[in-house]
Amino acid sequence: MVGYIIYGRGSFNQLDEIIMPYRSDEKPMIFLVDHFFQNKPLVTRIPLRGRDKILFADVTYEPKTSQVDNFARELKEEFGSISGIVGIGGGSTMDLAKAISLMMTNVGSSADYQGWDLVKQPGVYKVGIPTLSGTGAEVSRTCVLTGPTKKLGMNSDFTPFDQIILDPEVTANAPENQRFYTGMDCYIHCIESLNGTYLNEFSKSYGEKALELCRKVFVERNEWNDESDDQLMMASYAGGMSIAYSQVGIAHAISYGLSYLLGTKHGIGNCIVFDKLEEFYPEGVREFKYMVQKNKIDVPQKITGGLTDEQFDTMINVSLGMKPLWENALGKDWEKIMTRARLRNLYEQL
Amino acid sequence: MVGYIIYGRGSFNQLDEIIMPYRSDEKPMIFLVDHFFQNKPLVTRIPLRGRDKILFADVTYEPKTSQVDNFARELKEEFGSISGIVGIGGGSTMDLAKAISLMMTNVGSSADYQGWDLVKQPGVYKVGIPTLSGTGAEVSRTCVLTGPTKKLGMNSDFTPFDQIILDPEVTANAPENQRFYTGMDCYIHCIESLNGTYLNEFSKSYGEKALELCRKVFVERNEWNDESDDQLMMASYAGGMSIAYSQVGIAHAISYGLSYLLGTKHGIGNCIVFDKLEEFYPEGVREFKYMVQKNKIDVPQKITGGLTDEQFDTMINVSLGMKPLWENALGKDWEKIMTRARLRNLYEQL
Numbered sequence: 001m002v003g004y005i006i007y008g009r010g011s012f013n014q015l016d017e018i019i020m021p022y023r024s025d026e027k028p029m030i031f032l033v034d035h036f037f038q039n040k041p042l043v044t045r046i047p048l049r050g051r052d053k054i055l056f057a058d059v060t061y062e063p064k065t066s067q068v069d070n071f072a073r074e075l076k077e078e079f080g081s082i083s084g085i086v087g088i089g090g091g092s093t094m095d096l097a098k099a100i101s102l103m104m105t106n107v108g109s110s111a112d113y114q115g116w117d118l119v120k121q122p123g124v125y126k127v128g129i130p131t132l133s134g135t136g137a138e139v140s141r142t143c144v145l146t147g148p149t150k151k152l153g154m155n156s157d158f159t160p161f162d163q164i165i166l167d168p169e170v171t172a173n174a175p176e177n178q179r180f181y182t183g184m185d186c187y188i189h190c191i192e193s194l195n196g197t198y199l200n201e202f203s204k205s206y207g208e209k210a211l212e213l214c215r216k217v218f219v220e221r222n223e224w225n226d227e228s229d230d231q232l233m234m235a236s237y238a239g240g241m242s243i244a245y246s247q248v249g250i251a252h253a254i255s256y257g258l259s260y261l262l263g264t265k266h267g268i269g270n271c272i273v274f275d276k277l278e279e280f281y282p283e284g285v286r287e288f289k290y291m292v293q294k295n296k297i298d299v300p301q302k303i304t305g306g307l308t309d310e311q312f313d314t315m316i317n318v319s320l321g322m323k324p325l326w327e328n329a330l331g332k333d334w335e336k337i338m339t340r341a342r343l344r345n346l347y348e349q350l
Numbered sequence: 351m352v353g354y355i356i357y358g359r360g361s362f363n364q365l366d367e368i369i370m371p372y373r374s375d376e377k378p379m380i381f382l383v384d385h386f387f388q389n390k391p392l393v394t395r396i397p398l399r400g401r402d403k404i405l406f407a408d409v410t411y412e413p414k415t416s417q418v419d420n421f422a423r424e425l426k427e428e429f430g431s432i433s434g435i436v437g438i439g440g441g442s443t444m445d446l447a448k449a450i451s452l453m454m455t456n457v458g459s460s461a462d463y464q465g466w467d468l469v470k471q472p473g474v475y476k477v478g479i480p481t482l483s484g485t486g487a488e489v490s491r492t493c494v495l496t497g498p499t500k501k502l503g504m505n506s507d508f509t510p511f512d513q514i515i516l517d518p519e520v521t522a523n524a525p526e527n528q529r530f531y532t533g534m535d536c537y538i539h540c541i542e543s544l545n546g547t548y549l550n551e552f553s554k555s556y557g558e559k560a561l562e563l564c565r566k567v568f569v570e571r572n573e574w575n576d577e578s579d580d581q582l583m584m585a586s587y588a589g590g591m592s593i594a595y596s597q598v599g600i601a602h603a604i605s606y607g608l609s610y611l612l613g614t615k616h617g618i619g620n621c622i623v624f625d626k627l628e629e630f631y632p633e634g635v636r637e638f639k640y641m642v643q644k645n646k647i648d649v650p651q652k653i654t655g656g657l658t659d660e661q662f663d664t665m666i667n668v669s670l671g672m673k674p675l676w677e678n679a680l681g682k683d684w685e686k687i688m689t690r691a692r693l694r695n696l697y698e699q700l
Contacts, residue, residue, distance in 0.1 A: 001351050001354065001355060002351060003351055003353065005351060007550060007551070007552035008552075157354075200358055201357070201581060202357035202584060205588060227551075230550075231551060234555045
């Protein structure tokens with residue numbers, strides 16, 4: 001679990017005070033900021049001291065192990081070691097910050113640690129400040145990375161942030177489409193978790209609350225306001241907690257293939273896939289389509305047109321490798337249900 | 351926050367494996383068990399190794415600072431230091447275990463640390479396994495103790511458990527009255543939190559979910575079953591999270607006076623008080639009375655009959671000392687609203 005959680009409007013202003021006890025000697029604090037905020041006012045509010053440094057993360061594509069390794073190597077070359085890293089941005093920035101923290105203290109490449117409980121050393125102190133709500137990356141024990149052979153997170157007890165600051169104010173003014181796609185990541189988490197075979201009362205309670213909050217934001221309310229930011233931030237947190245104790249399902253398993261091959265961002269990728277999953281999640285997909293329409297969002301179509309058999313095979317291999325997701329969705333006998341042919345057919349519809 | 355949380359039926363069986371990495375040298379693990387379990391089968395399932403010891407906690411009355419100090423002194427005399435402490439029981443046992451953990455490493459008396467952020471050293475490794483659901487003590491950053499001059503917790507960042515094991519199976523077969531009173535602690539947390547001025551979306555989300563689960567258990571269902579245990583355990587956790595980010599209110603402020611003077615246990619004390627608070631929490635108290643009736647529970651009446659003026663003054667002083675609770679319930683001007691005379695009148699009704 002994340003050790004310390006602050007929730008509240010304006011809590012970003014406490015950042016200097018919060019990280020102060022974790023500054024050691026001359027070692028700098030590193031602020032990894034989503035490149036979206038370059039030249040935006042938020043950057044001027046970062047409490048720089050001494051040799052502190054702001055690094056902008058290019059999150060045009062999903063985070064890569066090579067990107068993590070480069071950041072960590074450059075930080076080691078410049079500073080030797082650092083006091084900590086503060087990630088400020090969406091889910092990709094959260095995951096990059098977590099991964100870089102771990103790679104400041106663990107040897108080799110981050111690709112060596114893609115899997116479960118392979119990380120052996122705690123990372124440096126790490127703080128997450130989400131500026132987009134929905135991924136749940138702020139509370140998860142993973143950081144999803146695209147590596148040379150797979151798209152898989154560094155899942156470990158050392159991966160969660162030490163501290164998160166949940167300030168709905170910093171999520172205001174996010175681009176509408178992006179905000180919707182990322183919010184839907186949470187909605188889809190909930191549907192997958194609540195319809196999964198791994199469900200227990202813990203993940204159910206979190207999943208139901210997150211779903212209710214998503215509905216308040218995207219179904220019931222007619223225009224975006226401060227309360228939407230408050231509620232979607234809480235939905236993201238609760239949705240993340242729900243899947244931490246259960247698992248996601250088919251939309252995530254299929255969209256991992258898309259992002260591995262095409263670099264499709266996670267939020268929009270999930271929307272593209274979920275849109276076609278009515279046979280698996282009938283009520284959820286109907287409500288999703290209603291939210292798309294109500295919020296006047298475009299869900300891209302036909303993005304797999306023209307791909308080769310080999311490319312389809314790559315996506316299918318990545319997707320079928322996500323065994324726990326399929327098992328959660330379809331039960332122990334999932335391999336009999338989701339054959340390669342059936343999955344190919346699904347990919348062709350995207 | 352609690353570092354590690356396990357939720358699930360049968361998870362008690364993982365205790366040996368969970369605590370293994372925290373055993374060091376020859377230092378024993380101490381199991382502090384609610385005296386209710388003396389000669390009960392649960393005790394035989396405790397994974398004793400080496401010099402490990404089971405201590406039974408007499409929780410007939412609310413935990414006292416002297417009780418904590420005695421436990422800690424005896425453990426130091428017998429073992430020097432210990433690997434950790436595992437609390438198994440209701441809220442009192444949870445609070446005792448947390449306090450003893452802290453007093454193994456902090457000098458002086460636990461009474462020196464009643465307040466906010468006075469504890470300076472982390473305690474020894476501590477695990478909580480609640481066997482009664484409702485108090486939220488399993489997730490709180492306090493451990494409420496009755497000391498020589500006040501009833502107040504050791505509120506600190508070092509107070510929460512390192513690990514909790516939420517196994518609804520171990521709450522089965524709790525005595526019905528006790529289970530109800532403790533469950534109502536959670537219900538009252540929620541009403542006080544949701545009607546408080548400190549509310550934000552974080553505590554609101556947790557409070558609403560906990561309230562919904564309490565209603566499933568005590569209002570909607572007609573007989574107790576496994577799902578009741580599952581849901582009440584989750585309600586307790588969520589209710590505890592809700593007040594961690596807001597505050598309780600009038601019932602708690604008044605019942606603290608009762609337990610300080612009369613040793614009234616927290617759960618039943620809250621019920622005795624809440625029963626008379628219809629003017630402050632009209633809907634909550636009406637629903638509470640319905641649950642009392644439906645579940646065929648006796649709420650004691652006239653327990654303050656025959657007390658002296660001096661005794662009433664003692665209760666009033668303890669109660670009015672709980673400033674954050676009153677401010678949460680009645681706002682900044684609470685002292686104008688809750689006069690000594692009005693509070694005396696409320697105590698006389700109990």
